[in-house]
Amino acid sequence: AQSVTQPDIHITVSEGASLELRCNYSYGATPYLFWYVQSPGQGLQLLLKYFSGDTLVQGIKGFEAEFKRSQSSFNLRKPSVHWSDAAEYFCAVALLQAGTALIFGKGTTLSVSS
Amino acid sequence: DTGVSQDPRHKITKRGQNVTFRCDPISEHNRLYWYRQTLGQGPEFLTYFQNEAQLEKSRLLSDRFSAERPKGSFSTLEIQRTEQGDSAMYLCASRPPRTSGSPHNEQFFGPGTRLTVL
Numbered sequence: 001a002q003s004v005t006q007p008d009i010h011i012t013v014s015e016g017a018s019l020e021l022r023c024n025y026s027y028g029a030t031p032y033l034f035w036y037v038q039s040p041g042q043g044l045q046l047l048l049k050y051f052s053g054d055t056l057v058q059g060i061k062g063f064e065a066e067f068k069r070s071q072s073s074f075n076l077r078k079p080s081v082h083w084s085d086a087a088e089y090f091c092a093v094a095l096l097q098a099g100t101a102l103i104f105g106k107g108t109t110l111s112v113s114s
Numbered sequence: 115d116t117g118v119s120q121d122p123r124h125k126i127t128k129r130g131q132n133v134t135f136r137c138d139p140i141s142e143h144n145r146l147y148w149y150r151q152t153l154g155q156g157p158e159f160l161t162y163f164q165n166e167a168q169l170e171k172s173r174l175l176s177d178r179f180s181a182e183r184p185k186g187s188f189s190t191l192e193i194q195r196t197e198q199g200d201s202a203m204y205l206c207a208s209r210p211p212r213t214s215g216s217p218h219n220e221q222f223f224g225p226g227t228r229l230t231v232l
Binding site: 034 | 172
C-alpha cells in the first residue's frame with residue numbers, strides 16, 4: 001500500500017539556521033509529491049509540488065525540495081529559518097487511483113528557537 | 115476572501131447526537147474532498163466529489179457518515195450518532211478542473227471544523 005513516512009515528529013531549529021525535513025514514500029510509480037504547512041488554527045497551505053522534470057523544486061516562503069527517486073525521498077529544505085516558520089509540515093503523495101486524493105505523512109512539528 | 119470556507123469552525127456535541135458540517139469550495143472548482151485529521155496524525159481521505167457526483171469513499175467513511183454535494187457547489191458532511199472516536203478536525207479541500215497545462219492541480223484546503231464529542 002502507498003504510504004508516506006516523515007521520520008521526525010518534532011524538530012527544533014535556531015532562527016537563522018538551515019532546515020531539512022525528511023519525507024520518504026512508498027509507491028509503485030513516480031508519484032506526485034507535495035509539501036503543505038499548517039499553522040495553529042489554519043488550514044493547510046501548499047508550499048511546493050513535484051510532478052516531473054527538474055528534481056529540485058522551488059516553493060513559497062523560501063522553501064525548496066529535492067526529489068530523489070533512488071531514495072524514494074522528497075526532503076524539504078530552507079537555508080535560513082525565520083521564527084514565523086514554526087508550524088507543522090506535512091508531506092503528501094497523490095493517490096492517482098482514487099481521484100487524486102492525497103496521502104499524508106504524520107507531519108513534523110517545527111519549533112524555532114531564538 | 116475567495117478561499118475554501120467551512121462552517122462551523124468548532125462544534126462540541128454529546129455522544130449520540132447528529133452533526134452536520136458545511137464546506138464552500140472555491141468558485142469553479144469542480145472537485146471537492148473531505149479529510150479527517152486526528153491529533154498527531156496527517157489528514158486522512160474520506161470522500162470526494164466531482165461536481166455533484168460522489169466518486170470515491172474511503173473505508174474510514176462508516177455508515178454513520180454521509181456526504182452530499184447537491185448542486186455541485188457547497189458540500190455537507192453529516193455524522194449520525196456521534197461517538198467519541200469521531201472527535202477530530204474535518205478538512206475540506208477543492209481543486210480546479212484538470213487542464214492540459216497543469217495535469218494535477220493542487221488541492222486548496224479550508225480552515226477545518228474541529229469536532230469534539232463528549
